[in-house]
Amino acid sequence: MHSSSLPPLDGLTAVIAAHRTGSFTAAAESLELTHGAVSRRVQSVERWLGTPLFERHGRGVRATPAGQRFVAQVEEALGAIRESADRWRPRREMPTIRISVVPSFARLWLLPRLPALQESPAQRRIELAIEHRVADLAAGQSDLSVRYGKGQWRGVRAQLLFAEQLYPVASPDLAASLGAHAKPARLAEHALLHDSDTSQWRDWLAAQDVRFRAKSADRRFEDYDLVLTAAQAGLGIALLRSPLADDAVASGRLVRVAKPAIRNVAGHYLAMAAAEDRESVRRVADKLLAMTAALRR
Numbered sequence: 134m135h136s137s138s139l140p141p142l143d144g145l146t147a148v149i150a151a152h153r154t155g156s157f158t159a160a161a162e163s164l165e166l167t168h169g170a171v172s173r174r175v176q177s178v179e180r181w182l183g184t185p186l187f188e189r190h191g192r193g194v195r196a197t198p199a200g201q202r203f204v205a206q207v208e209e210a211l212g213a214i215r216e217s218a219d220r221w222r223p224r225r226e227m228p229t230i231r232i233s234v235v236p237s238f239a240r241l242w243l244l245p246r247l248p249a250l251q252e253s254p255a256q257r258r259i260e261l262a263i264e265h266r267v268a269d270l271a272a273g274q275s276d277l278s279v280r281y282g283k284g285q286w287r288g289v290r291a292q293l294l295f296a297e298q299l300y301p302v303a304s305p306d307l308a309a310s311l312g313a314h315a316k317p318a319r320l321a322e323h324a325l326l327h328d329s330d331t332s333q334w335r336d337w338l339a340a341q342d343v344r345f346r347a348k349s350a351d352r353r354f355e356d357y358d359l360v361l362t363a364a365q366a367g368l369g370i371a372l373l374r375s376p377l378a379d380d381a382v383a384s385g386r387l388v389r390v391a392k393p394a395i396r397n398v399a400g401h402y403l404a405m406a407a408a409e410d411r412e413s414v415r416r417v418a419d420k421l422l423a424m425t426a427a428l429r430r
Contacts, residue, residue: 140181145207147174148186152204156193228413229258233268233275237357238401241377243279250420257413265355270406276414277421278404289404294421295428297374297397299337301390302381304367308388315390317341324350324369326360333372333397340395361387376428377401 150160151171161171179186186200196204234243239261243250251259262268268275271288284291301320303311311319321343325334335345352369354360361378364371365386373382373389374397381387403421405414 141174141177144174144178144181145211147171148178148200149204149207151175151187151194152196152200154193155195158193227255227258229260230277230414230417231260231262231275232417233262233264233278235265235279235281235356236263238279238281238377239263240358241361241380246424249424250417252420257417259417270404271408276405276409276411277418279421280402280404282399282402284400284402286404288407290407290409291402291404292418292422293429294401294403294425295376296400297377298394299333299372299374299397300392300394301337301370302364302373302387303370303390304365305385305388307367307370308390311390314392317343317391317393320370320391321345324348324352326352326354326363326369326371328354328357328360336398337372337393337395341393 146164147160147166147170150163151157154160154163157171157175158168160166161168164171166174175186182199182203184199185197186203187194188197232243243261247259247261251257262275267280267286268278270276270278278289279294280286280291284293302308307323311323317338318341321338325348327334331345331347338345350369352363354363357374357378360371361373361381363369365381370390371387373379373387375382375394382389403418405418409415
């Protein structure tokens with residue numbers, strides 16, 4: 134064996150390439166060297182090791198038993214070096230984008246689509262702040278916010294994600310008892326389910342020339358997804374906000390009980406600070422807008 138404690142390192146890459154391709158010519162092409170350069174580098178390793186690594190034949194080369202063992206050990210050693218480098222090399226942190234969103238929107242629409250928003254393999258980490266408060270974007274409480282309203286908020290840029298249509302729905306059993314296309318006046322006699330605001334029921338009934346009258350049987354819930362859960366349990370009639378809750382009808386958990394629909398005066402908007410210019414935040418905003426483009430059409 135050669136007196137040097139280490140083999141010629143450029144020769145090791147030539148040995149591995151020759152073993153992988155079975156040809157000095159092919160190895161030379163992969164390494165962007167000449168055939169002669171690869172041959173000399175392999176010979177330098179063989180001199181250092183003191184034994185032939187390849188048998189030459191008409192179609193190329195094949196590793197000798199010693200060559201096979203040597204290449205396996207070299208590849209194992211290089212793998213350990215790569216693993217060590219990965220462990221000590223500074224990692225590029227994945228950007229984290231914080232989105233403030235109300236609970237109902239998170240549960241009904243955003244959470245099922247979160248993997249698509251992060252992309253695969255993950256390009257970013259999305260952190261959801263599920264809350265009822267309006268996050269102060271300028272103060273950095275959140276990077277983005279999905280807000281429900283008319284799109285007019287001070288100090289932010291708001292872009293419409295999608296608007297909504299409202300129509301009555303009930304559980305399959307209650308819908309069957311009401312019959313197909315129940316008259317609005319009859320629906321108004323039943324328990325009406327709503328969140329903290331009754332204006333949507335007032336508007337829908339007014340559009341059908343029916344006056345809204347609050348009843349003791351009516352039920353109020355803080356979050357809209359609880360309104361839908363109560364409707365599925367047969368506790369009353371709810372207004373479905375389409376397309377936010379379309380899955381409830383598509384799955385058969387709720388049934389449409391009247392044909393008329395009205396436009397919701399509130400919609401879902403993507404808001405960001407007026408001065409926001411970070412590329413990572415803009416990319417998430419653009420992705421959300423792209424995901425909802427069909428709903429806006």
